[in-house]
């Protein structure tokens with residue numbers, strides 16, 4: 001098959017982890033006889049440095065022309081430490097998600113048998129965890145009106161959701177639940193927020209269309225606790241943008257590292273595959289970042305965007321093997337030898 005992949009490596013560790021995923025994709029292409037055509041484009045702080053714009057039109061064109069997009073991460077400390085900066089890398093990420101219509105971010109959380117004891121959580125709590133947090137990605141407070149008033153002494157951000165935005169995300173959640181254990185949890189703050197009450201009302205109205213799915217409604221603060229207390233009690237969780245962002249970083253503790261967590265951002269115009277972590281600036285250039293979240297995002301891309309299950313399985317199999325054999329970066333190595341980002345990528349590609 002001929003596959004056109006857009007590579008948006010971004011900033012910080014983004015290029016380092018995307019490079020390892022490319023090694024793995026290349027090895028898959030050889031093994032399964034595919035022809036891969038990569039097109040690289042800038043987004044984030046590197047794009048601001050290049051042309052003053054964090055998601056240039058030229059990058060958008062590259063994404064639209066591709067069969068799928070593989071994204072690394074954006075963000076740079078020079079913006080994180082300057083609250084007054086008006087052009088920011090994160091604006092590029094949000095613009096990209098909005099312009100590509102990437103309204104749903106599928107974030108799976110699972111445990112790896114060889115890593116159970118890496119988690120600070122007790123084995124009996126996390127063993128067998130296999131859940132999906134489906135995060136709404138193009139609405140809510142990240143996209144609402146914001147600003148300052150009172151001469152800058154008052155700041156505001158607004159959260160807005162339409163019924164249609166909730167319906168399309170919830171529909172995907174019900175459909176995913178139907179392929180799994182038919183359990184769906186709607187996570188909100190409906191005891192306080194009007195947007196959450198619209199979420200709850202909309203999902204309740206949709207329940208009749210999916211009579212086999214058991215739906216629960218839980219407040220986000222309680223879910224934040226139960227997610228690490230009894231993660232096995234969840235299967236598919238649907239939630240708004242901000243809550244999903246926070247809960248998924250929390251869920252990474254179950255797997256053992258942020259560097260393990262892949263995701264798929266599904267949309268109207270194309271699909272994009274991205275680790276859930278950021279640009280981890282402290283690790284930039286040190287060859288220590290874990291590339292597996294990006295490699296596993298590439299597995300999601302083969303499965304989901306290209307419908308190539310055997311290729312996705314082969315990637316997951318080699319990742320499992322690397323974990324079992326201790327070919328891991330320092331976030332997972334404990335007292336054992338840590339491998340570099342590049343060494344892990346090379347090992348994976350060689351063992352595909």
Ligand SMILES: NC(=O)C1=CN([C@@H]2O[C@H](COP(=O)(O)OP(=O)(O)OC[C@H]3O[C@@H](n4cnc5c(N)ncnc54)[C@H](O)[C@@H]3O)[C@@H](O)[C@H]2O)C=CC1
Nearest residue numbers: 073074075076080258259276277278279280281289290331
């Ligand atoms: N999707 C994206 O592009 C995202 C971008 N960001 C941006 O990234 C920058 C840094 O933000 P942080 O809050 O520090 O989040 P971060 O996700 O970059 O790092 C948080 C912590 O997670 C761990 N971590 C992250 N990636 C890892 C990897 N591949 N291997 C091993 N450990 C890893 C490290 O302990 C790190 O200190 C900021 O500029 C932020 O705006 C943050 C989150 C997502």
Ligand SMILES: CC(C)CC(=O)C(=O)O
Nearest residue numbers: 090093142245276277278
């Ligand atoms: C700029 C943020 C919305 C990025 C982030 O934390 C994420 O997408 O997980």
Ligand SMILES: [Mg+2]
Nearest residue numbers: 245246249276
């Ligand atoms: Mg996040």
